[in-house]
Amino acid sequence: MPAIIVVGAQWGDEGKGRVVDDLARQAHLVARYNGGDNAGHTVVAQGHVLRLHLVPSGILHPHTVCLIGAGVVVNPVQLAKELDELAALGIDVGPERVKLSAAAHIILPTHRALDGAREAARGREAIGTTRRGIGPVYADKAARVGLRAGQMMDVEAFGQRVAELVRSHNRLLQEHYGLEPVPVEETVQEHVALAQRLRPYVADVSEVVAEALAAGKTLLCEGAQGTLLDLDHGTYPFVTSSSCVAGGALAGLGFGPGHVARVIGVSKAYTTRVGAGPFPTELTDEVGVRIREAGGEYGTTTGRPRRCGWLDLPILRYAVQLNGLTELALTKLDVLTGIHPLRVAVAYEREGQRTERFPGEYGAEELVRWRPVYEELPGWEEDIRSARRWEDLPPQAQAYVRRIEEAIGIPITLIGVGPGREETVRR
Numbered sequence: 001m002p003a004i005i006v007v008g009a010q011w012g013d014e015g016k017g018r019v020v021d022d023l024a025r026q027a028h029l030v031a032r033y034n035g036g037d038n039a040g041h042t043v044v045a046q047g048h049v050l051r052l053h054l055v056p057s058g059i060l061h062p063h064t065v066c067l068i069g070a071g072v073v074v075n076p077v078q079l080a081k082e083l084d085e086l087a088a089l090g091i092d093v094g095p096e097r098v099k100l101s102a103a104a105h106i107i108l109p110t111h112r113a114l115d116g117a118r119e120a121a122r123g124r125e126a127i128g129t130t131r132r133g134i135g136p137v138y139a140d141k142a143a144r145v146g147l148r149a150g151q152m153m154d155v156e157a158f159g160q161r162v163a164e165l166v167r168s169h170n171r172l173l174q175e176h177y178g179l180e181p182v183p184v185e186e187t188v189q190e191h192v193a194l195a196q197r198l199r200p201y202v203a204d205v206s207e208v209v210a211e212a213l214a215a216g217k218t219l220l221c222e223g224a225q226g227t228l229l230d231l232d233h234g235t236y237p238f239v240t241s242s243s244c245v246a247g248g249a250l251a252g253l254g255f256g257p258g259h260v261a262r263v264i265g266v267s268k269a270y271t272t273r274v275g276a277g278p279f280p281t282e283l284t285d286e287v288g289v290r291i292r293e294a295g296g297e298y299g300t301t302t303g304r305p306r307r308c309g310w311l312d313l314p315i316l317r318y319a320v321q322l323n324g325l326t327e328l329a330l331t332k333l334d335v336l337t338g339i340h341p342l343r344v345a346v347a348y349e350r351e352g353q354r355t356e357r358f359p360g361e362y363g364a365e366e367l368v369r370w371r372p373v374y375e376e377l378p379g380w381e382e383d384i385r386s387a388r389r390w391e392d393l394p395p396q397a398q399a400y401v402r403r404i405e406e407a408i409g410i411p412i413t414l415i416g417v418g419p420g421r422e423e424t425v426r427r
C-alpha cells in the first residue's frame with residue numbers, strides 16, 4: 001500500500017536521516033532513490049559512530065529490507081566498505097536485507113578523477129562538488145555509455161567493460177586535462193573482485209518494490225541532497241546531477257504516484273549550503289559563525305564548513321510545490337536559542353518588483369539579481385532541548401514555528417530540539 005517519501009526542502013543536510021530513522025520503525029522497506037556517496041549521514045550503532053553514504057539508514061532497524069534503486073550511482077569500493085563496517089558490528093547485511101538495483105550505475109575511479117579535473121578547470125566558477133564522480137557518472141548514464149550493477153553478473157564481461165571505460169576516461173584525463181591516467185589493469189582487477197563480492201546483492205529492485213506495495217507493506221523512500229540541488233529545479237548549475245525531488249523517488253525506484261501516501265519535507269530552522277552558488281539569506285557575520293558552531297555545521301562527506309543563513313520561506317514554499325509536500329519536519333530549532341531578533345525571508349525584491357515566489361527555476365544567474373525581504377521575529381533565551389510537548393516551547397519559539405506554517409500552508413509535524421533521537425517535539 002503506502003509509500004512515504006522523505007525529501008530535503010533546502011540545499012541538503014536538513015537532517016533527513018533522523019526523520020527516516022524515526023519512520024523506519026514502521027517501514028518494511030527503506031530505499032535510496034538518487035545520488036551516490038556524495039550524501040552522508042552519521043549513525044550511532046552499538047556505541048560506534050558510523051558514516052553511511054550509500055546503505056540506507058534503515059539498516060539499523062533489523063526488520064527492514066534496504067534497497068538501492070536504479071536512480072542511485074554506486075561506488076562499489078564504498079558500498080563494500082560500508083557493508084564490512086556494518087557486518088563487523090554484528091548487523092545483518094546479507095543479500096536478503098540489502099538489494100542493489102541491476103540498473104544502478106557504477107562509479108569508477110576515473111569518474112572521480114574527471115570530477116576533480118572538471119572542478120579544477122572551472123577555477124573560480126567551480127561548483128564545489130564532493131568530487132565523488134557524481135556528475136561524470138550521470139553524464140555517462142545519460143550518454144548511454146555507463147556501466148550498470150547488473151553487468152557484474154558476468155564478471156569477465158564486466159572486467160572488459162571496466163577496461164574500455166577507464167581507457168576512454170583516461171584519454172580525456174590525459175589529452176584534455178593533461179593529467180596522469182588511472183592504471184587500467186589494477187582498476188580492472190579491483191573491480192572484478194568487487195563484482196564477485198557484490199554480485200549476490202544485485203536484484204530487480206522495482207519488482208521487490210512492486211511486490212511489497214501489492215502486499216500492503218510500507219516503503220520509505222530516503223531522498224539524498226535537497227530540492228535546491230535538484231538537477232532540473234535547483235539553482236543550476238550549482239546543483240547535483242540527480243533528481244532529488246519527490247518525483248525522483250518514483251523514477252529512481254520504479255513505482256507509480258498512486259502509491260504515495262505522504263511526502264515529508266525536512267528543513268532546518270535556518271538555512272545551510274555547502275559548495276558554491278547563490279545563497280540569498282547567507283550570513284557572513286558573527287551570527288552565521290554562531291549558527292555554524294552551535295549547529296555543528298560541517299559536511300559529513302567532505303568535512304567542509306557549511307555556509308549558514310536565515311530561514312527562507314519562499315524556498316520552503318517552492319519545496320512544498322515541487323514535491324507535493326504533505327507535512328514538514330523542522331530540525332535544529334535549538335540552534336537558534338539566544339539569537340534575537342530572528343529574521344526570516346518572506347519574499348524577494350528586485351528593482352521595485354516584489355515576488356513571494358522563489359526565483360529558482362531561472363537558475364543561479366537570475367537568482368543573484370533578487371534580494372530577500374526579511375521579517376523580524378523575537379527570539380528566546382530558554383534552553384529548549386528538554387521540550388517534548390508543544391506546550392514546553394517558549395511562546396516565541398511557538399510563534400516562529402507558526403509563522404513558518406502560515407507561510408507554507410502545511411503542518412509542521414516534528415520539531416527537532418537537539419541532536420538526540422528523543423530530543424523531538426511531535427505534533
Ligand code: IMP
Pocket residue numbers: 011012013038039040127128129130131132133134135224225229238239240241274275276
Ligand atoms: P556533487 O553532488 O558532488 O556533484 O556536488 C554538487 C553540489 O551538491 C555541491 O554544491 C555539493 O556540495 C552539493 N552536495 C552534494 N551532496 C550533498 C549532500 O549530501 N549534502 C549537501 N550538499 C551536497
